[in-house]
Amino acid sequence: MANELRFLVVDDFSTMRRIVRNLLKECGYSEADEAEDGVAALNKLRNSNFDFVVSDINMPNMNGFQLLAEIKKDEKLKHLPVLMVTAEARKEDIVMAAQQGAAGYIVKPFTKATLEDKVTLILTKMGLK
Amino acid sequence: MNTTPIISPAGATTISTPDVHRMIGALTRQLHDSLNGLGLTEKVNAWADEIPDAKSRLSYIARLTGEAAEKVLNRVDLAKAQDDYIAAETRRIGALIVKDPVAAVAKGHVMNFLSDVERSTKEIDGHLTEIMMAQDFHDLTGQVIAKVVNLAAAIEEELVRLLVLTAPAHLPAEATPAATADKAAPHGPSLSGPVVNPEGNPDVVKGQSEVDDLLASLGF
Numbered sequence: 001m002a003n004e005l006r007f008l009v010v011d012d013f014s015t016m017r018r019i020v021r022n023l024l025k026e027c028g029y030s031e032a033d034e035a036e037d038g039v040a041a042l043n044k045l046r047n048s049n050f051d052f053v054v055s056d057i058n059m060p061n062m063n064g065f066q067l068l069a070e071i072k073k074d075e076k077l078k079h080l081p082v083l084m085v086t087a088e089a090r091k092e093d094i095v096m097a098a099q100q101g102a103a104g105y106i107v108k109p110f111t112k113a114t115l116e117d118k119v120t121l122i123l124t125k126m127g128l129k
Numbered sequence: 130m131n132t133t134p135i136i137s138p139a140g141a142t143t144i145s146t147p148d149v150h151r152m153i154g155a156l157t158r159q160l161h162d163s164l165n166g167l168g169l170t171e172k173v174n175a176w177a178d179e180i181p182d183a184k185s186r187l188s189y190i191a192r193l194t195g196e197a198a199e200k201v202l203n204r205v206d207l208a209k210a211q212d213d214y215i216a217a218e219t220r221r222i223g224a225l226i227v228k229d230p231v232a233a234v235a236k237g238h239v240m241n242f243l244s245d246v247e248r249s250t251k252e253i254d255g256h257l258t259e260i261m262m263a264q265d266f267h268d269l270t271g272q273v274i275a276k277v278v279n280l281a282a283a284i285e286e287e288l289v290r291l292l293v294l295t296a297p298a299h300l301p302a303e304a305t306p307a308a309t310a311d312k313a314a315p316h317g318p319s320l321s322g323p324v325v326n327p328e329g330n331p332d333v334v335k336g337q338s339e340v341d342d343l344l345a346s347l348g349f
Contacts, residue, residue, distance in 0.1 A: 011268070013267060013268040013271055015264050015265070015267040015268060016265060016267070016268040019261055019262065019264060019265055022261055023258075023261075023262075026258065057320060058272060058320040058322055063320065087268070087269055087272060087322055087323040087324075088320055088321060088322070089321075089323070089324045089327065089333040089334045089335075090321055090324075090332055090333050091332055091333065091334060091343060092332070093320070093321075094334065094340055094343055094344065095343070095347065098344055098347055098349045105340050105344060106337060106340070107334060107336070107337055107340055108265060108268065108269060108323070109262075109265050109266075109269065110265075110337060111262070112258060112262065114337050
């Protein structure tokens, strides 16, 4: 079942999008698309079906917090788990992300094991794994 | 006092050293008055605080890129050693099979070789993953570079404004503040980005375990 899940990776750096997609693939999640900022992500989320969002925070046009808020106030999208993967290491940012409904928070730089653990934990909590 | 005359490059005008000192003094006074008049004194003070921070950020970039390069080269060395091993073993087993195929299988050489290949390829895959992960420096340093560029752009913008406002009237204003204004803050709302000096800063986490602890303490 896990292999059929569709991920959306949101980050303004193409290198990081590629790294996260490759890591997800190594973890068995080969269905992944990508977006370069919150605006592009929201367009894709509203026009296609996804099961999981992995998002950076510091992005142009629409940052990760704004994207998270848009997802959580959209009836059709609010069920989606959003895992923040970011260099923002301020405690207030982490608390804010949790309060806004983020499913998890990873600080960069991170390891493959951390990403795999968080994704598995979130999917398990949601009964998807 | 030294009154050695100074000859201009064109050789047309001779200026004495006291005159130069007076001119520098006048320019300094004009600059000081202009900075005050334009309300830039506070900004200059802020820049004085930010420039050491920019130096730390540039050091952070140098450290991160250096570590990434080191990590990649180390992993390439390990992967190449594994690759060399597989190549040598393939030649050795090939020779054994050509010499006596039945014995090569019966004595377990072929099965041992297959096990070795499987183990080595798994290890090489691990090295490749680490090489891929090492590229995350691009994202982290990119964010830090953007902050330093923003600082430089802000300083440039104000200096150009100062130059335009204090330049003699007959000189054309080639550069205007508007020309540089659009360079600032490309990333929208203010976020702190990568933490360059986390030590001794209680407001930031120093790693994933602290993130997990913080979220757990909040019941997440």
